Amino acid sequence: MSLRDLSVLYLIAGLACAVAVYRASRHDGHGARRRAALSAALCVPLWPIWAPVALTARRAEPGGAPGTAAAAARVQGALREGVSACAGTSFEALLSREAAARIEAEVTRAAARHAELDALLRQGGFDEAAAAARVAEIERGGAGSGRALATAHLHLDNIRRLRAMRDRDARALEELADLVQALRTQLVLARFAGSSVEGVGGIVSEVWARVEGLGAAIDAHGACSGEPIET
Incomplete structure (x- = not known):
């Protein structure tokens, strides 16, 4: 060459x-x-x-989609190791392959929703600083700007709500990743130390509670996704 x-x-x-x-x-x-x-x-x-x-x-x-993807990958990796750790033991019913697949599916959905929100909030029309500046500009205009001010406040509030949803999803995924990793180590410990099923059951219940919370948030988002946000 x-x-x-x-x-x-x-x-x-x-x-x-x-x-x-x-x-x-x-x-x-x-x-x-x-x-x-x-x-x-x-x-x-x-x-x-x-x-x-x-x-x-x-x-x-902070709040970027790649970090959320890393959290989702941590969940998936820990789940697979946890399933392997309890395969063929009395703990298998607590974390079967089917259960792990369901958790992975919910985490994937949550990561996709976060990425969608993150991409949306990086567009010019969703700039919080610009929206806040517009509110301040109208407020300086004085009388006769009541309707315009209400609209500008609504736009700013919508952006802040979207940012809060994005950040909440990121925190939820990070916390779930930490919890699933703790579940993995507890399953490994239980297998080799002979711990009781009850000791593992508590953290499994907490994992499912977090997963159900993610699913409820995503379903609520999906039910409203066909309606435009009023601005």
């Missing part, structure tokens, strides 16, 4: 990394879009160095 061919491949890889970095960056506001474009531009000549840095920084953002 000639130097020219290698240069073309390097450029193609740089452009692909630039697209990935730009799509993974925040776009909620002019400053964020400018930073995303600059980060993407740096990827073209420096993709072997810059792309891992930019993408890792995106994953570290």
Whole structure:
């Protein structure tokens, strides 16, 4: 392969990394879009160095979808290890393969909902700072702006509710991941130490309570998803 061919491949890889970095960056506001474009531009000549840095920084953002995906992966991994630990023992009825599959399905649904909310809130029309600035601008306008002010407040409240839902989903998944990992270690301990079924049953019940809470939130979201949020 000639130097020219290698240069073309390097450029193609740089452009692909630039697209990935730009799509993974925040776009909620002019400053964020400018930073995303600059980060993407740096990827073209420096993709072997810059792309891992930019993408890792995106994953570290609080409330971001990649962190939720990691929590879902932790749940799935711990469940599979837990199922293996109690297979063929008296604990098998507490965490069967079917039960683990159901939990995994609910976690996958919750992670998908969180990703959807996260992507939505990164759009320009859902910028909380801009919405708050609009409320302040109308308030400074004085008389005759009552209806406009009410609409602006409603828009801001809707954004804040959506952000609260997104953050609540992220916390719920992180807490469930910690709980399932604790369940896995307790099942392993019970198998080798001969602990009672009752001792494991408590944490299993807590896991199911968290899973049912996730499912109820998702079902409520699905029932309302056909209705636009009033703004």
